[in-house]
Amino acid sequence: MEAMRVIVSMAVAWGKQEGACHYSSLLAFHHDWSYSCLLTIKRQPLEPEVCSQEDPKAESDNLYERYLDSHSVDKDPVIDLWNMKVMLFLIFSVAIALVATFVTYLPDYKMKEWAGGEAELQEAQSLPFIDSNYFHLSKIILPDDDN
Amino acid sequence: MLKILIPTFMLIPLTWWSKNPWLWINPTTHSLLISIFSIMLLYHNSDLGYYYNTAFSTDSLSGPLLVLSCWLLPLMMMASQSHLTKENSNRKKTYLTMLITLQLSLIMAFSSSELIMFYILFETTLIPTLIIITRWGNQTERLNAGLYFLFYTLMGSLPLLVALLFMHNNLGSLHILTTTMMPNTLNFSAPNSILWYACMIAFMVKMPLYGLHLWLPKAHVEAPIAGSMVLAAILLKLGGYGIMRITIFTEPITMHLSYPFIILSMWGMVMTSSICLRQTDLKSLIAYSSVSHMGLVIIAALMQSTLSFMGATTLMIAHGLTSSMLFCLANTNYERIHSRTMILARGLQTILPLMFAWWLLASLANLALPPTINLLGELTVIISSFSWSNFSIILLGLNTVITALYSLHMLTTSQRGKFTHHTYPIKPSFTREHILMALHLIPLLIISLNPKIILGITY
Numbered sequence: 278m279e280a281m282r283v284i285v286s287m288a289v290a291w292g293k294q295e296g297a298c299h300y301s302s303l304l305a306f307h308h309d310w311s312y313s314c315l316l317t318i319k320r321q322p323l324e325p326e327v328c329s330q331e332d333p334k335a336e337s338d339n340l341y342e343r344y345l346d347s348h349s350v351d352k353d354p355v356i357d358l359w360n361m362k363v364m365l366f367l368i369f370s371v372a373i374a375l376v377a378t379f380v381t382y383l384p385d386y387k388m389k390e391w392a393g394g395e396a397e398l399q400e401a402q403s404l405p406f407i408d409s410n411y412f413h414l415s416k417i418i419l420p421d422d423d424n
Numbered sequence: 425m426l427k428i429l430i431p432t433f434m435l436i437p438l439t440w441w442s443k444n445p446w447l448w449i450n451p452t453t454h455s456l457l458i459s460i461f462s463i464m465l466l467y468h469n470s471d472l473g474y475y476y477n478t479a480f481s482t483d484s485l486s487g488p489l490l491v492l493s494c495w496l497l498p499l500m501m502m503a504s505q506s507h508l509t510k511e512n513s514n515r516k517k518t519y520l521t522m523l524i525t526l527q528l529s530l531i532m533a534f535s536s537s538e539l540i541m542f543y544i545l546f547e548t549t550l551i552p553t554l555i556i557i558t559r560w561g562n563q564t565e566r567l568n569a570g571l572y573f574l575f576y577t578l579m580g581s582l583p584l585l586v587a588l589l590f591m592h593n594n595l596g597s598l599h600i601l602t603t604t605m606m607p608n609t610l611n612f613s614a615p616n617s618i619l620w621y622a623c624m625i626a627f628m629v630k631m632p633l634y635g636l637h638l639w640l641p642k643a644h645v646e647a648p649i650a651g652s653m654v655l656a657a658i659l660l661k662l663g664g665y666g667i668m669r670i671t672i673f674t675e676p677i678t679m680h681l682s683y684p685f686i687i688l689s690m691w692g693m694v695m696t697s698s699i700c701l702r703q704t705d706l707k708s709l710i711a712y713s714s715v716s717h718m719g720l721v722i723i724a725a726l727m728q729s730t731l732s733f734m735g736a737t738t739l740m741i742a743h744g745l746t747s748s749m750l751f752c753l754a755n756t757n758y759e760r761i762h763s764r765t766m767i768l769a770r771g772l773q774t775i776l777p778l779m780f781a782w783w784l785l786a787s788l789a790n791l792a793l794p795p796t797i798n799l800l801g802e803l804t805v806i807i808s809s810f811s812w813s814n815f816s817i818i819l820l821g822l823n824t825v826i827t828a829l830y831s832l833h834m835l836t837t838s839q840r841g842k843f844t845h846h847t848y849p850i851k852p853s854f855t856r857e858h859i860l861m862a863l864h865l866i867p868l869l870i871i872s873l874n875p876k877i878i879l880g881i882t883y
Contacts, residue, residue, distance in 0.1 A: 341851055349506060349854030351445065360449050361855055364502075367456055368863060376463045377870050386876055387484070387883060388469055 425480040425535055428465075428494065431458045432528050439520045444513055448505050451520055455497040455527075462494035466877050473881075475601060481537035485737055488878045489665060492744050493530045493658045495867065497523065500650035502860055503752055506759055507648060508560075519560060523650055526552040530658055534665065539588055539598040542669070543581070546626075546662055550577055553659065556651040557643055569642035576639040580629035583622035590619065591673060600669060608675040620681050623670050630663030631718045633685060634692020644711035645764070649755040652707065656714050656751055657744035664718070664740050667725040668733065668881075682726040689726075690819040693719035697826035701833060706754045706766045709834055710747060713790065716827065717743045720820075724805040727812050730882040735804030737880030742797040742868065746789045749864035753783055756857050757838065760850040766834070769850075771843030779853045780839050782861035789868060791831040792824065796872050 340347040344354045348361040385391055396406045435451050435458075442450045465487040468474070473483025482490060500523055508516050526549060533545035550573075558570035592598050595606065610616050629636045644652050671678050696715040703709040717739060724736035756779065757769045773780040792798040802824065809816040871878055 339851060340854075347854065349856045350448065353445065356445050356449075363449070363453065364456075364859065367453060368859065372456055372460050373866055373870075375460055376867075379463050380466065380870065380874055380877060383467055383877070385469065386467075387471065 425476045425482075425531075428458060428462050428490075428531060429528070431461070432497075432524065432531060435524045436521055439517050439524065442517075447513065447516060447520075448501065451524070452498045452501045455494075455501065455524075459491070459494040459498065462491050465490050471881065472601070475537060476535075478599075479537065479541060480532075480535045481600065482535050483881060484877075484879075484883065485665065485668060485881045486534040488737065488741050488880075489658070489661055490531060490534045492661075492741055493527065493534065493654075495863075496653060496657055496744075496748060497527045499748070499752075499860055499863055500653050502856055503653060503755060504648065504650045505856065506854075507755075519556070519650075522552040522556050523654075526556075526654060530662075533662060537600050539600070539669065540592065542666070543585060543588055546630075546666065547578075547581060549659060549662065550574060553643075553647075553651060553655065557647045560648045560651070561646040562648070563646060565642065566646035569639075569646035572639040573643040576629050576636065577626070580636070581626035584626035587619055587622035595673075598673075600672070603672055608673065610674050610677045612677050612680050616677055617681055620674050620677050623674060624667065624685070627663040627666040627670070628685065628722070630666070631660060631722050632663070632715060633722060634688055634695060634715065634719060637692070637696070637715045640715055641708050641711045644714070644751075645705060645707045649751065652751040652755075653748045656710070656747040660714060660718055661740045661744060664721045664725055664736060667722070668736065671725070671728060678726070678728060682728075686723050686726050689719040689722040690816060690823075692716075693723075693823045694819055694826065697823055697830060700830035701826065704766060705764045706757065706834070706838065707751065707764050709766070709830065710750045710754060713750075713827070713830065714743070714747050716823065717747070720802060720805050720823075723809055723816075727808060729808050729812070731804055731811075732808035733882040734879045735801050735808060737801075738797050738804065738875065738878050739801030741871065741878045742789070742801050745864050745868045746786060746798060749782070749786045749861060750790060752857070752860050752864065753779070753786055756853065761847070766837045768844075769847055770838055771841045771847060773839040775843055775848055775850065776853050778858065779861075782858070782865070783835055783839050785865055786861070787831045787835040789865075791828040796868060797875050797878065800872075800875055 340349055340352070343352070344357070346354075346358070348357050350360045350364075351357040399406050431454065435454055438454060439447070439451050465482050468484045468487065471483075473481055473486075475481040501520065504519065504523075508519060511519075529545045529548040529552070533542055533549065536542040536545060554570050554574050557573065558566050561569065588598065595603065597603065610619070625636075629639075632640050640655075644655055647655060693716050696712045696719070700709050700712045700716070703712065721736045721739050721743075724732040724739070754764070757772075758764055761769045763769075772783075789796050789798050792802045806817065806820045806824070809820060876883060
């Protein structure tokens with residue numbers, strides 16, 4: 278019990294920076310194990326001191342406190358609102374619409390439709406679909422074997 | 425290509441010369457406009473691709489990945505706005521510059537037509553990512569995470585450099601167009617095996633393969649939201665893209681030497697999915713799920729069949745969007761309760777019902793629900809690996825089941841059930857967060873309607 282009081286009083290003493298008198302009074306405390314030195318320390322009402330060791334910063338800024346319709350882009354309500362409007366316009370009306378249109382109307386991607394058309398032509402002439410020769414052999418005109 | 429590169433480069437002066445109220449709006453809006461221009465990279469009318477000049481080319485493999493990385497830059501900027509509010513203006517600008525530099529190196533890496541240039545840019549992407557992880561991460565473990573990330577990738581890519589220089593010496597050129605025409609005669613012998621491993625190990629670390637995956641949970645968890653998004657969505661795909669490009673050179677030895685990696689990948693998929701079921705940390709769960717999905721991509725890329733390449737490309741795009749969306753959702757939790765533990769923020773369906781809708785759609789996409797492209801990719805890989813070996817379906821089917829299990833576990837733990845007393849005073853969802861989720865999901869759904877653009881070079 279006494280040890281607890283000692284600890285508490287030392288905490289109070291170190292917590293309140295009162296100046297030179299406080300340090301010497303602590304020395305006196307140690308010296309004669311009496312509590313009279315404690316009377317020299319000014320009693321201040323104890324303020325609640327919340328000191329978390331891991332997170333000394335204050336709580337994170339609650340954007341909704343200042344501005345109820347916050348879009349969390351900026352602290353200024355006007356910039357926040359207009360930034361969000363611009364972003365939403367650019368994203369949905371410009372980016373996604375243009376990209377989706379581009380991708381939908383890509384002309385004959387990888388020439389699959391052309392290849393299908395060519396295969397149908399070959400089938401109509403009852404030729405094999407693909408030949409190991411790139412050109413028709415009849416279309417290659419070679420010069421004569423003159424020395 | 426310059427119409428995308430120069431505006432992206434000019435985003436850096438835009439960031440530094442923006443006044444404070446305009447600091448976030450300017451780069452986000454302009455990067456969104458750049459991503460609209462990048463959509464033109466999706467137009468391919470032949471199998472060869474577009475060769476803009478000797479340095480830059482795009483084809484139907486790199487086009488979708490380029491569009492994905494251009495699309496993600498405005499999303500990353502929007503996601504980072506809230507955790508950077510306390511920083512001073514110069515630090516915010518540095519952060520944005522790191523993102524933009526990373527974007528530049530990614531665009532150049534995916535559009536590079538020569539493999540040495542790809543290698544240099546592959547390494548260049550490490551530096552901004554390392555800075556983002558180690559400087560703006562939230563816990564002290566971020567330093568360890570940055571170290572693991574950097575040195576795992578560097579140890580893997582040093583043999584790749586030696587192998588690329590050796591092959592350049594022998595073949596004369598490492599340009600993608602010319603090497604597809606060259607005869608491949610890398611026969612099965614011990615020195616050639618070492619050359620093959622040297623080529624592959626960098627991409628295996630990047631993917632990551634199961635045994636070399638230790639950097640990924642650390643880096644993904646400790647990175648801030650933009651770091652997590654770019655790591656999960658794009659940087660892992662650099663590995664898959666690299667495998668698909670470099671196996672052009674390494675035929676016919678690949679069919680002999682790929683066995684250990686395919687087996688390790690299959691086993692690793694099941695292992696990491698099972699680890700997901702035991703995770704308490706939300707971001708760690710999503711990170712391990714990334715390893716599991718990338719295991720599928722490794723299997724597909726090493727199997728070298730037409731169908732499997734289609735599945736690999738589809739999975740890369742699908743997983744990029746889904747995983748990035750899940751990290752954004754985890755970040756919305758983290759910003760409210762400042763902890764990544766799953767059970768601390770539970771029962772959110774009653775408190776934030778609209779965010780629950782996004783959680784539901786993201787989890788359903790993650791477990792490859794039809795008709796999303798996640799299912800398209802996974803099913804294509806399962807079909808092609810079944811034709812490679814009938815027994816693989818046991819492991820792949822098991823992986824599908826466990827993927828569904830942990831996705832639903834994540835959803836039910838964080839969303840359903842009774843909320844705790846400390847959860848209900850959290851702030852409601854912001855419009856910015858809803859926009860982020862919508863922008864991840866809407867491309868995913870649009871592509872599901874028309875998946876031919878992401879089916880890759882063998883379509």
